[in-house]
Amino acid sequence: MQLHPIAHIDLAALQHNLACVKQVAPDSRIMSVVKANAYGHGLVDVARALSASDAFTVARLSEGLLLREAGIEHAIVVLEGVNTVSDLQLAAENDISLVFTTLLQIELVLSTTLSKALLFCWVMAETGMHRLGIPAEKLDQAIQSLKRAENIADSIGLMSHFANADLLRDERNQHQLDQIMQCAKQHRLSVSMANSAAILSFPESHADWIRPGIMLYGSSPFKMQSASSLNLKPVMKLTSTLIAIQNLKTGDEVGYGGDWVAEHDTRVGIVNIGYGDGYSRQLSNTGSVKIHNKIAAVLGRVSMDMIAIDLSHILHAKEGDDVVLWGCEQLPIEDVANKANTISYELLCQISERVRREYHG
């Protein structure tokens, strides 16, 4: 009996989703977002499968270096930029492009001499997110100095990030886009603005480079629209194994704190997955799983390594049977995320090292 959960990664689905991106935004170049271990799917295997991308985008330099170590030759863009001279040097040596996100980062690149110049870089403009980005009143000067910077061989592009792209026709999106487009026109810069939600719902924002993340992994960025209605295919199916069966009597309690009490005699299954694998503890007493093509409720608290499920209506279930946690038709990850009071992004990223990734297709 296999005693560990598996994240089955469907590389053909990943490629299908990339093809969808191209179909929706045929005139833009694609920097596929593979930060956070490719949203939990495995950085290097995902990047290899997405070789039809024009570039890869990561959050941190360390992720870009892992791609280079694995022999990935695409352009790589580090969204957070870097904050030390040694990291600037590492980025330059490894042909990794940076996004300059603060005045401090710009001062750093202007005041150092690198042994090799950086390739095409980006400047992040603050347009409404108030996270990282150069504020409007400092932007012209920042762009002019980066354009002249000796440590940057090629030109620079203009980037910003929508704060509300998942809200359809929200006027704040248009406002952010207007600011970027005006600045890009003035300085003749190429633009990158759109994440998955904007790619799917706001074609005016596509511009030169798009940055799809979640849609590549086959999950919907919208609360009210399913992935299948967007023609996206889920890439990860998370499964584990039924490892024990308990026959509870009326009044018996399940798990820590006895948060679930049997109201009648109940057949309870123990499944080998818990929050130590990234199965959210928020799913205590509210989640559900699939076994023998039927849905079974999660009973009591999710523990670190196990959950309990209700097998009252699945009498032929036995030890060793497969259990699906998400990624099938009856259990889309968006629904699981809703129940856990979070978004699919978080569930995917939380899948821990302990879960074996198996690649198919």
Ligand SMILES: *Cc1c(COP(=O)(O)O)cnc(C)c1O
């Ligand atoms: C994570 C990220 C993306 C990708 O967003 P999705 O919603 O997953 O498509 C794009 N741009 C930036 C700046 C990001 O941080």
